[in-house]
Amino acid sequence: MEDRHVKAFKEESYDILAELESLLLELEENPKDATLIDRVFGAMHTIKGSGAMFGFDAISDFTHEIETVLDMVRDGILPVTSGLVRLTLSARDKILEMLDSGTQSLDKEARAIVAGFRDLIGNDESEIKEESEEPEPVETTLRITYRILFKPNTDIFTTGTNPLLLLSELKAMGECTIVARTNEIPPLAEYNPEACYVSWEIILTTNCDENAIRDVFIFVEDNCELSIEKIFEHDSGAESEDYKRLGEILLDRGAVTPEALNNVLNKHKFLGERLLESKVISREKIDAALKEQEHVRKVLQKDRDMQVSSLRVDAAKLDSLVDLVGELVTVQARLSQKASGDNDPELQLIAESVERLTEELRDNTMSIRMVPIGTLFSRFRRLVHDLAGELGKEVQIVTDGAATELDKTVIDQLNEPLVHIIRNAIDHGIEQPAERSSFGKPVKGTIHLAAEHAGASVVISISDDGAGLAPEILKAKAVEKGLIAADQELSEDECYSLILRPGFTTSTEVTDVSGRGVGMDVVKRSIDSLRGTIGITSSKGIGTTISLRLPLTLAIIDGLLVSVGQDLFVIPLAVIDECVELSKEESIQSRERSMMTFRGQVHPYVSLRHVLGIGGVAPAIEKVVLVNALGKRTGFSVDKVIGQHQTVIKTLSKVLGNVEGISGATILGDGTVALILDVNQLVKAERSDIQYKAQGAMPRRVEMTA
Amino acid sequence: MTKRIITVEDSTSLREMISFTLSEAGYEVAQAEDGQDALDKLTEFKADLVITDLNMPKMNGIELTSSLRANQMYRFIPIIFLTTESQLQKKQAAKEAGATGWIVKPFKPDQLLQVVRKVLG
Amino acid sequence: MKVKKKEELTCLCLDGEMTIHNVAAFRDRLLEALGGSNRVEIDLQRVTAMDLAGLQILCAAHRTSQIQGKVLSLSSKQLPVLQQARCVAGFDLIHNCGINPAAECIWVGGMPE
Structure with a gap:
């Protein structure tokens, strides 16, 4: 709003208020003077209308109350009393004050004046009226086809209305087929140049609702016949739908009776022609129906074309x-x-x-x-925010590796397990703010979501900095639930794994968030079905990390082809740092562990022959592939390094699916099979001293799940 | 071709606000203080649209509408009147006199332009 | 507005705005042309504006010609102002108004595909 306009409004209002004052004083002398009453009303009315337009909403609301009473005075319902005049005078003073202060609210005094006016009409209940904003036209996601009949009165032109502008507005709302009905246009001799003889039938496919369509005709609703009928709802998911046949449309429109239609249908030829020949219907009506059919079919075709741009493939x-x-x-x-x-x-x-x-x-x-898994991560921000709010906790979410790509079907199936894990973390893991500060932790808890490629897998970890898991409580719970025997010895890791058992839940209270009954076992099942694994680490008071290790079932990876004896293996290139030669003298055998020096540093190395239980004797000079596994450098000694190799990972059959240290297999150009090593698992197995023992020698031929 | 609009309103501030809004939107605007003033100005200023208040001294908006509809030159011109919700009777009278549409006061500049475009194309 | 008489064919050149504001004058010109000839061709080349009233009166003129057993045609159907008005008004019908079943509707053709 331009300042000069506001200034002009103020100046004008001062004049009106000055006039109002003298009018009111005059009215007190001549309470029956209708002209005076009209002028008082007019002054208030102007201030009310302009006030709102120039941003003086409080004045407008205030004046509205007074105007209501003055309107009744004008209509002779209320008499002019000295009390009314005094009240109106004080209202006038108040308006002047509000005009100067530019206030946006009614103060106590103003409210008292309003109450005084309400008392006059015996109404103290009604709220101060608020001007409601024009509702935006509702756009629904559902597309609907309407049949609109618009027949303006013949004198529509003398209201200054251009019917074509209304049709243009409809055209702008969506797919529109406009059919004019011209049969009432008379020959020139009887023609009234001022009359409108045309009516329309409009088929409109739009996201707008019926009210939006009616709004187009708002100025002419008293000046036309209008009917709006919903004839078709477009379900974007359906693919094979087709629109009604001509006969159905005509019946629907009441253009033909079922009997007449049946009579005609007994003969052959196209229905339209038959109906015309039998003279039960005019050409115009058939054409309009055909236009409708053509319109909807065209829209349906477009819908189908749209669907083609993104293709669903098995x-x-x-x-x-x-x-x-x-x-x-x-x-x-x-x-x-x-x-x-x-x-x-x-x-x-x-x-x-x-x-x-x-x-x-x-x-x-x-x-x-x-x-990219980021699309999945971003969904959890809202979840974390809402859950934290519900539980009165403060939690932030931090993500890493959002760009890590995963198979779409895997991502789709990950949503639910992740939601579950995050819920648990916020509900059971992260403590209340007061509790956290008493432990000296930041008041705001953190959920850390991370994804990274690890060889042929993607590892997604969900960490919280909450209370952590207490192995002894988990164990006690499992005993109580009858999941394990009381005297069963369990390592810490095994204790953590208890939460994945069906029927296990540690929460003693039922909360809205995690509920009771369905626990981590559901997550376990989902991850199992993706042929992934779940790892849990936790420290009391510091937090819990749940890692989901998911195979890249369809990945082609770059790998290094190596051999041990007759067997071929692929080591994912991503984890390889270097290849070095190793003569027997260079290796340091210390008990079961093999160590080697390389560039002045001592590195542990694992003999693949040993770890995979392959027979035969290692050559005098072995090759060691140095990999970065679980954050540390480790070597794998092999007989030969054959070379770089691009590999399609084929999943192992169920029988061999759980072989530790092997993530899959691949077929080489000449048809031989090479196994793909899961380096992390091998190193882990080696470190935790759980000596890997393959059942006999590795199979020469591996059954494939093609 | 620039469309021409005459705004008929006895409140100077409101009239200027309307004129300003319309000029900014690219219309050519004339101003009149009441119905009689409008009729006088319309002999020179060939308007494509009339925006008029209803309550005005000398000649009010309804009288103006009736006399424009009787004038061959302005028989079919769109006429928008300004009204408030409380003026239902006058609104009916204005429509019967041949008004095209209306704007409810108070209104925002955007709402004004929306109605102008609706009847002017 | 000019009327050129060429033997039997009358060419009626209409110009200016064919709108509600002055459609009455066009009615008189059309009546005059149809009164004086059996074949009338209407040239709209110089028409600068067309609204519903304009479309409507052309339709009325065509009906008149059919009732009188005469021929009336439009020679400038590609005119943008005409195409635009017809498109919005839905005047691209293919049916016959029934006065003379053998005659083609005046609104056949002239619209972009």
Whole structure:
């Protein structure tokens, strides 16, 4: 609002208020003077209307109350009394004051004046009226097709209305088919140039509701016949829907009787032509119905075209595409190898092109299924916020590795388990603010969500800095529930794992958040079904971390192909730091642990032959692949390093699915099978001194789940 | 072609506010203080739209509407009147006299422009 | 507005705004043209504005010609102001108003696909 406009309004109001004062004094002398009453009313009315427009809402509200009473005086319902005049005078003074102060609210004095006016009409209940904002036209997500009949009165032009503008407004609301009905237009001799003879039938497909359509006609509602009928609801999910047949539309519109339709249907030919020939219906009506049919079909077609832009594909088809690409990658690798040995420049050129294309094809194929986990993480911000609020706790969420990509189907199935874990963390893990500060912890608890690639897996960890788990309480609970025997010895880790058992819940109280009964066992089942594993670590008073290790079921990884005896293994390149040679003299055997010095440092190393239980004797000079596993450098000694290899991970069959240290297998170009090593698991197994013992020798041929 | 609008209102502040809003939106605007003043100005200023208050001295908005509808030159011109919710009877009278539409006071500049576009295209 | 008589074919060149404000004058010109000829071709090339009243009177003129057994046609259907008005008004019908079942509706053709 321009200042000068506000200034003009104020100046004008001062004039009106000055006039109002003298009018009121005059009215006291001549209480029956109708003109005076009218002018007093008019002055208040102007102030009320303009006040709201120039931002003096309080004045407008205040004046509204006075105007209501003055209106009754004007209509002769209330008499002019000296009391009324005095009250109006004090109201006038109040308006002047409010005008100067620019206040946005009614003070005590003003409210007293309002109460005084209300007393006059014996009404002390009504609230001070508030101008309601114009409701925005409601846009529903549902698209609806309406049939609108609009027949303006013949004199519509003399109200200054241009009916075409109304039709344009409808056109702007969505897909619109407008059919004019022109049969009432007379020949020129009888033609009244001022009359409107046309009416319309409009088929409109829109997100707007019926009220929005009625609003278009708001100025002409007394000047036309209008009917709005819902004829079709578009369900975007349905794919094979089709619109009604002509006969149905005509029946629906009442354009033809069922009997007449049946009579005609007994003959052959197109329905429209038959109806016309039998003269039960006019051409115009059939055309309008056909237009309706065409309109809705067109909209449906568009809907279908839209759906095509994102395509739903059976996951199995994608799987087989990934398999094929994997095999192509293998063949391409052989081609490149052959080309580089062959000294044929032309072949080398072709091999390079094939290599480039194959890589692109591989990346593309993989990206079809891969989605950054960030989309999942971001959903939890609201959850954390709401849960914390409900429980009166203060919790923040921190995320890491949101860009880590995971198979979409895995991500979809991760939502529920993660929600459950986060709920537990906030409900049971993080303490009340007072409790936290008494422990010297920050009042605000933290939930840390992280995702990272770990070889052929993605590890998602959910950490809280809450109370932590108490192994002895978990154990006692399990005994109480009859899950374990009282004398059963359990390690700490095993105690933590108890929370994954069905029927186990530690909460003694039922809260809205975690409820009772369904516990972490549900999470376990979900993760199992994704062939993932759950790890739990916890420190009392410091917090709990739950790690979900999920396989990249469809991943193609870059790996290093190595051999031990006759067996081939793939080590994911991502974890490899270096390859070094190791002669027997360099290795330091200290009890079961093997150590080696490399660049002046002592590193532990594991003999793959030993750890996988493969027979035979290691060659004099072994190769050691140095990997970064579980945050530490560890070596794996192998017989030979064959070379870099792109690998399609094939999942092992159920029988072999749980072999520790092996995450999958791959088929090489010549058809032999190589097992993919899960380095972390191998190192972990080695460290915790749980000596890995494979059942006999590793299988030469591994059954594949194709 | 620039559309021309005449705004008829006895309150100077309101009239200027309306004129300002419309000019800013690109319309050519004339101002009149009452119905009679409007009729005088409309002989020179060929308007495409009339926006008029209802209560005015000399000639009110309803009388103005009736006399424009009787004038061949302005028989079909859109006429918008300003009203308040409490003026139901006058609103009916204005519609019967041949008004095109209305704006309820108080209104915001956007609401004014919305109605103007609705009847002017 | 000019009327050119070419043997039997009368070419009626309409100009200016064919709107509610002056459609009465067009009625007189159309009546005059149909009164003096059996074949009338209406040229709208110089029409600068068209609204519902304009479309309506062209339709009325066409009906008049059919009742009188005459021929009336539009020669400038591609005119943007005409196309625009017809599009909004839904005047792109393919049916016949029934006065002369053999005659084609005046609103056949002239619209962009």
